[in-house]
Amino acid sequence: xxxxxxxxxxxxxxxxxxxxxxxxxxxxxxxxxxxxxxxxxxxxxxxxxxxxxxxxxxxxxxxxxxxxxxxxxxxxxxxxxxxxxxxxxxxxxxxxxxxxxxxxxxxxxxxxxxxxxxxxxxxxxxxxxxxxxxxxxxxxxxxxxxxxxxxxxxxxxxxxxxxxxxxxxxxxxxxxxxxxxxxxxxxxxxxxxxxxxxxxxxxxxxxxxxxxxxxxxxxxxxxxxxxxxxxxxxxxxxxxxxxxxxxxxxxxxxxxxxxxxxxxxxxxxx
Amino acid sequence: xxxxxxxxxxxxxxxxxxxxxxxxxxxxxxxxxxxxxxxxxxxxxxxxxxxxxxxxxxxxxxxxxxxxxxxxxxxxxxxxxxxxxxxxxxxxxxxxxxxxxxxxxxxxxxxxxxxxxxxxxxxxxxxxxxxxxxxxxxxxxxxxxxxxxxxxxxxxxxxxxxxxxxxxxxxxxxxxxxxxxxxxxxxxxxxxxxxxxxxxxxxxxxxxxxxxxxxxxxxxxxxxxxxxxxxxxxxxxxxxxxxxxxxxxxxxxxxxxxxxxxxxxxxxx
Numbered sequence: 083x084x085x086x087x088x089x090x091x092x093x094x095x096x097x098x099x100x101x102x103x104x105x106x107x108x109x110x111x112x113x114x115x116x117x118x119x120x121x122x123x124x125x126x127x128x129x130x131x132x133x134x135x136x137x138x139x140x141x142x143x144x145x146x147x148x149x150x151x152x153x154x155x156x157x158x159x160x161x162x163x164x165x166x167x168x169x170x171x172x173x174x175x176x177x178x179x180x181x182x183x184x185x186x187x188x189x190x191x192x193x194x195x196x197x198x199x200x201x202x203x204x205x206x207x208x209x210x211x212x213x214x215x216x217x218x219x220x221x222x223x224x225x226x227x228x229x230x231x232x233x234x235x236x237x238x239x240x241x242x243x244x245x246x247x248x249x250x251x252x253x254x255x256x257x258x259x260x261x262x263x264x265x266x267x268x269x270x271x272x273x274x275x276x277x278x279x280x281x282x283x284x285x286x287x288x289x290x291x292x293x294x295x296x297x298x299x300x301x302x303x304x305x306x307x308x309x310x311x312x313x314x315x316x317x318x319x320x321x322x323x324x325x326x327x328x329x330x331x332x333x334x335x336x337x338x339x340x341x342x343x344x345x346x347x348x349x350x351x352x
Numbered sequence: 353x354x355x356x357x358x359x360x361x362x363x364x365x366x367x368x369x370x371x372x373x374x375x376x377x378x379x380x381x382x383x384x385x386x387x388x389x390x391x392x393x394x395x396x397x398x399x400x401x402x403x404x405x406x407x408x409x410x411x412x413x414x415x416x417x418x419x420x421x422x423x424x425x426x427x428x429x430x431x432x433x434x435x436x437x438x439x440x441x442x443x444x445x446x447x448x449x450x451x452x453x454x455x456x457x458x459x460x461x462x463x464x465x466x467x468x469x470x471x472x473x474x475x476x477x478x479x480x481x482x483x484x485x486x487x488x489x490x491x492x493x494x495x496x497x498x499x500x501x502x503x504x505x506x507x508x509x510x511x512x513x514x515x516x517x518x519x520x521x522x523x524x525x526x527x528x529x530x531x532x533x534x535x536x537x538x539x540x541x542x543x544x545x546x547x548x549x550x551x552x553x554x555x556x557x558x559x560x561x562x563x564x565x566x567x568x569x570x571x572x573x574x575x576x577x578x579x580x581x582x583x584x585x586x587x588x589x590x591x592x593x594x595x596x597x598x599x600x601x602x603x604x605x606x607x608x609x610x611x612x613x614x615x616x617x618x619x620x621x
Binding site: 111113114116117118119120121123124125127128131132134135138139141142143144145273276277279280282283286287288289292 | 379382383384385386387389390393394396397398400401402407527528529530531532533535536537539540542543548549553554555
């Protein structure tokens with residue numbers, strides 16, 4: 083697998099063209115945009131209810147104060163914005179590509195197949211309320227906790243968010259790849275998909291065994307916890323190393339699994 | 353009598369269809385289990401961190417039973433037909449109901465209850481297992497009367513939820529791309545019905561406001577009957593209020609559909 087600079091540049095350029103296509107789509111079908119916006123706002127409210135609950139209670143839960151909890155919820159909301167904006171639409175369509183045979187068409191394109199599947203659509207409606215609410219929560223909690231607003235802190239936080247984004251991509255694409263075998267989207271990956279809900283609350287409310295599985299085996303808890311853990315100064319050396327290692331390992335695993343699956347693929351529809 | 357035959361047939365068809373997909377329903381309960389799991393861990397952590405033994409009027413066992421059962425009940429009463437209704441309106445499938453001697457409302461309600469009959473059977477099995485587990489772990493008493501009242505309130509809850517979604521689905525007459533509104537409404541009902549948190553933990557004002565709304569009678573009220581936090585003097589008026597809401601919502605759905613039908617132009621089909 084040789085990766086040349088011009089290939090990377092081509093893919094980046096294509097990503098922006100895909101994004102532009104999606105935006106044009108939204109401008110054409112404005113109702114879809116507003117529908118998405120309303121829907122996501124209500125979903126956001128049902129996530130915010132947790133933080134309301136925590137403040138109402140006003141106690142430290144397993145050593146996490148309400149303000150620290152807001153860092154977790156804020157990060158979770160930002161991660162939802164990233165997931166729904168970049169990946170969700172593509173992942174949900176994936177099984178359909180196999181069923182309807184559009185995957186065959188994508189295979190003939192002079193682009194990486196995994197790239198085409200992963201980044202063909204960008205959602206502009208869902209991330210808007212989440213980004214606004216997420217960033218607001220982070221800023222509020224940041225001030226209330228008196229974390230120094232230094233460049234290092236901010237750059238570090240954004241860095242860990244990037245690392246989490248890669249982990250999100252890998253962990254949530256992995257169950258979708260099963261569709262190469264099952265053809266239709268089954269309950270198995272619906273269940274794996276729902277694991278995402280575990281990020282609703284900081285990992286500190288979970289027992290140790292679940293925390294370990296969620297961080298190191300199927301790093302679903304990595305996604306919202308790592309950036310927050312970095313901000314509230316609970317990072318130890320091991321977790322620090324894991325922030326760099328997890329995205330690399332998970333991306334590698336998903337890539338290998340993808341290659342194995344494509345090799346297995348025998349065009350279902352035609 | 354002959355007129356009723358077609359609705360009986362609709363009911364049986366929906367029942368058979370749901371029988372085909374019974375594992376799917378079970379799976380959807382299991383996949384919904386993650387949020388219940390989060391809830392249970394959250395409450396365990398809260399009770400461990402708090403010096404009090406009763407939080408917002410709930411003991412630990414009561415709140416865990418509430419969290420688990422509200423997850424199951426909310427899955428059972430969920431509607432899910434609003435998309436089909438919108439599709440009928442958008443693509444003109446509704447026209448055949450105008451031309452044929454079958455009433456759309458009756459068709460929908462038979463269809464809904466046909467599917468729910470199978471789901472209720474699945475839930476009852478699950479329910480028995482859960483109750484055995486709960487009574488083993490905690491000193492949790494369950495009376496026959498309580499179960500009967502619970503089942504009655506579930507029936508009313510199903511009716512209320514059906515009517516809520518049937519009324520809102522008339523929005524498809526004026527908005528073509530209505531899916532976002534439906535999903536938002538669905539999530540809103542989920543939230544206000546007490547499926548996530550019991551409604552009274554957000555203070556008296558919120559509890560009072562929600563007591564004037566129909567949503568709490570879908571999940572919150574039935575589950576509170578079964579987890580033992582209501583006395584018989586609270587249950588009976590609650591059941592009566594459920595019945596009142598059924599009547600009110602029937603009127604609302606009639607009004608919304610009548611005004612929608614005036615706008616219907618039978619495109620497509």
